[in-house]
Amino acid sequence: MADAYFTLILLLPLFLLALLYFLVRPRPVKIPIKNRHVFITGGSSGIGLALAHRAAAEGARVSILARSLEKLEEARNAIRLATGIEVAVFTADVRDYEAVKRAVDEAGPIDVLLLNHGVFVALELEKMELSEVKFTMDVNLMGCLNFIKAALPAMKNRKDSLPASIALVSSQAGQVGIYGYVAYSASKFGLRGLAEALQHEVIADNIHVSLIFPPDTDTPGLMEENKRKPEVTKIIAASSGSMKAEEVAKKTLDGIKCGSFIISCNLEGIALSLATAGLSPQRSFLMAFLEVAAAGILRIVALGMQWSWYGSIEKYYSQRKGAS
16 A cells, blocks of 8 residues: 555656646747847846847847937947947837837847836835826836837748747736835736737747846846835845846846746745746746646745735834834
8 A cells, every 4th residue: 555655656746747748838949149139128237238248248139228328328338348249229218109119110120129128116105106106107017018019010020930039027026016116016017917918929920928037136226226215125125135137137048048938037036936827828847847836835935925024014113103
């Protein structure tokens, strides 16, 4: 009897692996970067600039877009000095569809569209102006929709038969809501719905969607964000680490080249992605196995995290009441 139980325990994972091998969709794909047109929004600083450096170093034809021509010129010079590669620069406000379309048309057909732009205001909703909320949603979510709509016709009609990519940079705050991130999380959660539905629409055109979830990243933008962050947000965020922009860029491009739908950047990000896999597509049957196997355990871990976060919030407001 013991031998039968042992055999069953051994066979169940093997059966699950075999089942998942046939279930995972879309199928694995390799997306080349070398000699292809990579268009990066928010490419003048931070993660976008690091992505442009790496893509250029890997032999891509790179275009970068931002609002400030001065910063774009600085970025272009820095990339030229580091790689010897000349990148194209374009200015546009991502909220303006006509300006976006002009930039896309001028740049020419895109093989890898990397939507990295974004704004972040860490503040309780009650204290935010509605104009700040709208600005966040318009840049982070509508800006991506504007770019995809503008670039998609030429991407679908590209001359070569190689797979193409549309990659959206979300955030770990697009996987779990955090105090002070109401508007930001809403915009970044929205990118997930966009990405999942878009992948259905473009898979027949051999276009593959990726969704990147970086943690806090050491960039000029993060320094500005920290000036306004609520104290409770700082307490909760202190439990998470940060990464360098160059590290995030490497993880991002490696994931895009593998056609991964969800791209995590560190161990915490992998755990979050496993815990929030939901109905998202999965190309790797091994990752699918981990998602299935870890679901129950990670739900317990998630409840423990929520217990800690709500405890921090309760303690903070209790102390404030005691001091008043």
